Amino acid sequence: MSLIVMKFGGSSVGTAERIKKVAERIIASKEQGNRCVVVVSAMGDTTDELIDLSNQLTDHPPAREMDMLLTTGEQISIALLAMAIQSFGHEAVSYTGWQAGMITEPVHAKARITDIRPDRVLASLDQGKIVIVAGFQGISGDGEITTLGRGGSDTTAVAMAAAIHADYCEIYTDVDGVYSTDPRIVKCARKLDQISYDEMLELANLGAAVLHPRAVEYAKHYDVQLVVRSSFNHNEGTQVKEEAEVEHGIVVKGIALDKNVARISILEVEDTPGILAKVFTSLAKEGINVDIIVQSGTLNGKADFSFTVSSADVGKALQVIENIRPEVSYREVTSEAGLAKVSIVGAGMVSNPGVAAKMFEVISGQNVNIQMVSTSDIKVSCVVAADRANDVIIALHSAYGLDTSEQAFVGGPKERR
């Protein structure tokens, strides 16, 4: 008998029919002897519909009222799911974020959880009930309704699992687990049985949308074992856990892709102390996320440097740099959109020399130019032309031995069924 937290996303509870399926799934787990706390997101399109309503009223909805509005989405889901479970003859009770004791910072739209007081959740578990908790939402110390921002329901689930010392936290989604790369691009992508928090974090940050990075960080910090699995079948899924517990067979675990990358280069910058800080502080102030930064060697006291931003941020970033021209001396600024970042991820990389070299070799073998490179202990990222990124990923996937044997021959997306 285990104490488990099960999290179901918006598409899993998108219709009354799906809610019934989820209810049956939870009941099956309960009947296996588990004590279940369930975290759910808002039904499918609810959040978009609510945002649409607010857009009809104002272009700049205040964050506090937006939280008030959007948290109704999960409140609807939890009530319906509790009803569905009860209609099958099992006891269930739903709790909003504030009822479940999810205390957050007094910040709207992207609050962090500061404390969890799961008294009511635990009391209901003790009464043998299935407990349904609204994801994504909390309450600040001064009684304001808050939300956790994107991917917030994953965070709710992991945080609740930590607070009640659950044996593990199951994240139900519309795919079978975490894949070695995007199966829509690489047909013979491999479903991973296990992955470490750090590897998952790299994959999550790099665009593998199955788990929100903040939830993974939280899981790592509180040592909550995660299982990512499909809500549509009973396949095993992917376990996300401590590095030490993960069996290491393959060096490169997965390949991630971010297709919305743009490069900005500032040429012949006066290379005096504090110049880089000036540039990047100004960008950060405007909410622009800078990813890879590359600086060339200094020549005559001047240096070139390049960095990547999301495609959507290029215009704003160029404006910021223009604005600081009085304080930062440079010759010119160039930019290039239409780029992609391809990353290989694997904790075994650090002790396996030649992994990066092989990556460069494979990419040039595809006749693709590498524009920028960035490395860490567990990943190597290369910036390449976006329109060649798929070819690169397919080649890398094969070169690092990630193709599933059967799949490599039949070529169908069998893994996703």
Added chain:
Amino acid sequence: MSLIVMKFGGSSVGTAERIKKVAERIIASKEQGNRCVVVVSAMGDTTDELIDLSNQLTDHPPAREMDMLLTTGEQISIALLAMAIQSFGHEAVSYTGWQAGMITEPVHAKARITDIRPDRVLASLDQGKIVIVAGFQGISGDGEITTLGRGGSDTTAVAMAAAIHADYCEIYTDVDGVYSTDPRIVKCARKLDQISYDEMLELANLGAAVLHPRAVEYAKHYDVQLVVRSSFNHNEGTQVKEEAEVEHGIVVKGIALDKNVARISILEVEDTPGILAKVFTSLAKEGINVDIIVQSGTLNGKADFSFTVSSADVGKALQVIENIRPEVSYREVTSEAGLAKVSIVGAGMVSNPGVAAKMFEVISGQNVNIQMVSTSDIKVSCVVAADRANDVIIALHSAYGLDTSEQAFVGGPKERR
């Protein structure tokens, strides 16, 4: 400068456009120097849509989860209304029932308010903000989300007005105020300028749907002056206040109609003590509301008695009477549906003899048979055939001098524009 509570029903906030109109109206009141607390219901069809969702899952949704589900409706309205007001450059803040301190009994679906702790409402008013409160909902002492049942938003508004000692409470609706009778039936129905709580209570109970009876009772108990007015124009509306403050010009204030009446008669009942109590206790236990009760004189220790129930309850009521046959001896039970109750209401009635006699005269003048009669200090009700009820009301309205002079000639529904 007044402190006022303004209540807007679901149709007034049914669309984004209407929410903007309501926002403008509130701002106009604020700019006249008033401090405004606004109570809103769920948008137009939201509640029905939510009920529909629950019906897709279960025929018997648990009341607790139904409250959890339905209270999202008002939460959506308050957030959107606060956004709309802020988009016009005024400060506003929305509060759910629990945030506004609406404490109720620990009962679902029809909780009564037991206490109001409006600290946050008052603090926000002191900061110059327009305060928006979710109608219909509250929180029990043990932190459960509750609802007040039908007409609950009216009750929220009146209770809040009492708690914060508002100067008056405006109930905005889709008609101009309280009418002498249903303007859909009597074209020259008169909009009343003033009416007493008791008169309003009779009219509310008798089917004039503009104000919920519980809200009127609450207003009377706490001496909250009400104004019923249209959210679509700036006409004066109807003031509902203490008997003593109402100017008395006309004896009969209004005529109410309930078209869903059925009569049940129990013939030759053994007239022993406790028999009537037995019958009506049994009916009450099944949730059947009995209205008019008439008992004929006793003959040979046996009596006939008749009572009215709502048409929908006839079958259930007959079953209840059948079930208690072992304990109550009678010859037979008859029933008749298709009846209506017509009532004349007016506080001046008690000191004006002949008012009831005139009613009987007018009804027989229409060649309509009076089946049952019931009287109180401020009303006389007659049960007649439902298909003749409109004729009766038109005749009574004219006979008691309620027709508006202009309207009597032009005949159009001018009052409703």
